[in-house]
Structures are given as C-alpha cells and as structure tokens.
Amino acid sequence: MENFKMVAKTLFGFEELLAKELTQLGAQKVEQGVRVVTFMGDKGFMYKANLGLRTALKILKPIKTFKAVNDVALYKGIQSIDWSDYFSAHQSFLIDTTLHSDHFNHSQYVALKSKDAIVDQFRDNQGKRPSVDKDFPDLRIHVHIDRDQVTVSLDTSGESLHRRGYKTATNIAPINEVLAAGMLMLSGWDGTSHFIDPMCGSGTILAEAAMIACNIPANINRKEFAFEKWNDWDSQLFDNILESLLKKTREFHYSITGYDKAPSAVSKAKDNIENANLAEYITIKQANFFETEKETDGPLHMVFNPPYGERLDIDMERFYREIGDTLKQGYSDTNAWFITANLDALKFVGLRPSRKIKLFNGKLEARLVKYEMYAGSKKGKYMNNDED
Incomplete structure (x- = not known):
C-alpha cells in the first residue's frame, strides 16, 4: 500500500x-x-x-x-x-x-x-x-x-473524533473529550499513581484518564468512521489494525476516583463510564470536594474542570479560595491541575501555580494551571516558580 x-x-x-x-x-x-x-x-x-x-x-x-x-x-x-x-x-x-x-x-x-x-x-x-x-x-x-x-x-473521520461514542448523558457545558485527553497528557498523566477528578461532571476526564492509563484506543467505542463508506473500504485490514492496537493495552494498578456534589451528575457519569466499558477502573462518589481529603497513600494526580460562567450561580471569589484551601489542608503529595476560563479568579486560589498553559475551552481563552502540594506538610508547601 x-x-x-x-x-x-x-x-x-x-x-x-x-x-x-x-x-x-x-x-x-x-x-x-x-x-x-x-x-x-x-x-x-x-x-x-x-x-x-x-x-x-x-x-x-x-x-x-x-x-x-x-x-x-x-x-x-x-x-x-x-x-x-x-x-x-x-x-x-x-x-x-x-x-x-x-x-x-x-x-x-x-x-x-x-x-x-x-x-x-x-x-x-x-x-x-x-x-x-x-x-x-x-x-x-x-x-x-x-x-x-x-x-x-x-x-476520513466523519463526525468529529471528540465524539468517542461512550457519552449518552451530559451535563451543561461538558468538556470536549479531545480537550480532556490533551489536558491529561499535558499534565503528565501516565497511569503510574492514583488519580482523582473532584468535580467530575459527566465523567469525561475520568474516562479519558482510564483509557490513557490502560493504553486503550481513544475511539474504540465509536460506531463508525467516514472511510467505512468509501469504495476502497477494507474491513479485514481495519479489524487487523484494531486487533494490533488492542494487543498494546496494559494493566493499571491504581485507583481512579471521581466526585461530584450533584446526584444527577454522578448518575450520568456512571452511565457514561459503563458505556465506555471502564467501570472496573473508576469509582464515582457523590461528594462535595470542599468537604473531602485525600484517601490514598503516595502521590496523587488530580485533573479537573471547575464549573464557570453560566454553570456557576455562586460567589466566584469564595469558590476559588475554597479550591486553594481544600488543596492546602487535605491534599498533600498531590499534583493538582485544573482548567479555567476565568483568569481573574486564579488570584483567589491563594497558591502560586508552578505552570500555566494557554488553551481554549470552546471559544473561551483558558489556562491549564498546576499546583504542586508537597508531601509531609499539613500546610502543603508549594512551588514558587511562575511561568506564563
């Protein structure tokens, strides 16, 4: 060929x-x-x-x-x-x-x-x-x-490849699957520690995190691709390619956990994780992140998409301050990453990010920020090098 x-x-x-x-x-x-x-x-x-x-x-x-x-x-x-x-x-x-x-x-x-x-x-x-x-x-x-x-x-694709095929239920303003996967990859997530998304919404970040950890092909759950209708479509070749990708999947030895305080989000996330055939790797609980603390030993990797704008009928300043306080008080030995399009709100977190990466969430300019919470300190010492 x-x-x-x-x-x-x-x-x-x-x-x-x-x-x-x-x-x-x-x-x-x-x-x-x-x-x-x-x-x-x-x-x-x-x-x-x-x-x-x-x-x-x-x-x-x-x-x-x-x-x-x-x-x-x-x-x-x-x-x-x-x-x-x-x-x-x-x-x-x-x-x-x-x-x-x-x-x-x-x-x-x-x-x-x-x-x-x-x-x-x-x-x-x-x-x-x-x-x-x-x-x-x-x-x-x-x-x-x-x-x-x-x-x-x-x-060759047809519908955009962010439509992975596992999502039937979404909340308002769900995160795009490609954006979620890219954030995880930029954060260095590789499946070698415990993982948490403390505001998991419809479960997109959790599903993408599990697929990365297990090296499962991103679009394994898609119903079709545009090339399947082409004159030269070769179903045998496609099956061979799929099989070779599936041979490269790997075991995952840690936990992936999602919290959301809305019962409706929790049930939607569970449905989507079930559809993606990832339920064995992911636990989803109804919980308010601000009332939680770290439940696992050793390093923890955290990636989340806090609600913003039209999804948020709350006090922005207080909300971001609570993110910072919860990380400081309950999550030592954690690399916490989140995306926000509210660039002003970051100053209320009360921690200095060790990284800031410019991205777009839809049309909104956003930042993916990293906070490093060190082990062994209740106060959670954190990095002081700032980069934009």
Whole structure:
C-alpha cells in the first residue's frame, strides 16, 4: 500500500502532543502547523490514526491543490478532479469549508459552488447526479481556502473524533473529550499513581484518564468512521489494525476516583463510564470536594474542570479560595491541575501555580494551571516558580 499525505486537525495548544502521538503510532514526515499536524501514511495507518489518536479532531486526506481567486477558478478546479473515483451518482455527499481568504468570504457560497461543480460533472458524464445529505453522507468533502490556495480533501473521520461514542448523558457545558485527553497528557498523566477528578461532571476526564492509563484506543467505542463508506473500504485490514492496537493495552494498578456534589451528575457519569466499558477502573462518589481529603497513600494526580460562567450561580471569589484551601489542608503529595476560563479568579486560589498553559475551552481563552502540594506538610508547601 502506498503512502499519502494526511492532515490531522486539533485544538490550539495541542499541536506538539498530536505530533508526538503520530510519531509514536508510526507516522512518517510529521510536521506541526497551527491547529494541524501533517503526516504521511498508508490506508492502514489512516484507520489506525482515526482509532488511536487522542488529540485529533479529524483526519483529512488531501486529493487536490490548486489556485483560485474567484468562483470560476474554484468551479474549474473542483471539476478537474474525477469524482467518479471516489463515489457514484447513486450516493450522497456533503461539503465542509474552511476559509482564510480575501477572495472568498462566504463559506456557504464556496460550498454551493463546489457542489455545483461535482453535480454538473456527474450529470454531464452519466446523465444522473448524486444528492447532498447533511446528516449521513456517503462522502464528506472538505474545501480549505488559504488566500488563493484551495485544498480539496476527503474527510476520513466523519463526525468529529471528540465524539468517542461512550457519552449518552451530559451535563451543561461538558468538556470536549479531545480537550480532556490533551489536558491529561499535558499534565503528565501516565497511569503510574492514583488519580482523582473532584468535580467530575459527566465523567469525561475520568474516562479519558482510564483509557490513557490502560493504553486503550481513544475511539474504540465509536460506531463508525467516514472511510467505512468509501469504495476502497477494507474491513479485514481495519479489524487487523484494531486487533494490533488492542494487543498494546496494559494493566493499571491504581485507583481512579471521581466526585461530584450533584446526584444527577454522578448518575450520568456512571452511565457514561459503563458505556465506555471502564467501570472496573473508576469509582464515582457523590461528594462535595470542599468537604473531602485525600484517601490514598503516595502521590496523587488530580485533573479537573471547575464549573464557570453560566454553570456557576455562586460567589466566584469564595469558590476559588475554597479550591486553594481544600488543596492546602487535605491534599498533600498531590499534583493538582485544573482548567479555567476565568483568569481573574486564579488570584483567589491563594497558591502560586508552578505552570500555566494557554488553551481554549470552546471559544473561551483558558489556562491549564498546576499546583504542586508537597508531601509531609499539613500546610502543603508549594512551588514558587511562575511561568506564563
């Protein structure tokens, strides 16, 4: 099987993590961009990337690049691709667009022009045309325009890869699975200690933590990928790739615990963990973090997403102060990481973070912060080196 170029899309701040994941999976010619990493691999690797990558949102397969400064050139460029190589007039398709161009500023118009070019080609050659299906297309096509450069790609993934397939129940503003996995990886979580998420919501961070600890492929629970509808779909190859990934799973010898004070969150989290087949690794309890203390011996790794903004009808200053007090009084020998989009609130924690990493939670600029609580001190000495 020959190698071809692919593009993995990711969240801002995760490019290096994704490049490292790709290299470890066996990708060739890995190169980082902004919110993307390009790489080379064959069809089997395309399956593997979709199954195994934790920080990728989509894997695109570019099939044509051309220049266009107006709709005529765009139409011609799209028509220069022989679309019958990829799907038939009886099938359906959908076009997604991303624009960074002065020449084109309306994504729906670009999608419409591109659709016309494809439909006209089929009609001219075969007398019939494929239909557009917004929900379950047989082929998803991605048109990316950067200034005058148009890149046409096939979307190998389909629905965004953060939709892992284990979540049926969510709370308000659940954390994106890719964001959760990336936070865990940035925090250095590797499954070699006990783990806690003290505000676990619908259980996303817990599920991703268990999959990392056991080296379970991120998208093992997904119902489908876009490439399963392609002409060259090879189910035997896919099964072989999946089996080889599952052989690399490992034992986990510590505990993973989640707390949430809302009974509804606890039951949703339990459902999601059950769906992900991770219940043997994860314990979820109804508890208010501010009334807890560390229950395990040895180092503890903590990662959480405190509620914010519209999810929070409480006194922000007091809430963040209680986070700091609870860590100081109850959680020695703990590396505590959390993400917040409320940058002002951090000063109320009353501890100095040893790390601050800029990320985005949806459209909101956020910080992933680390507090190191040392062992053997009730006061929890903490680090004083500050970096932004």
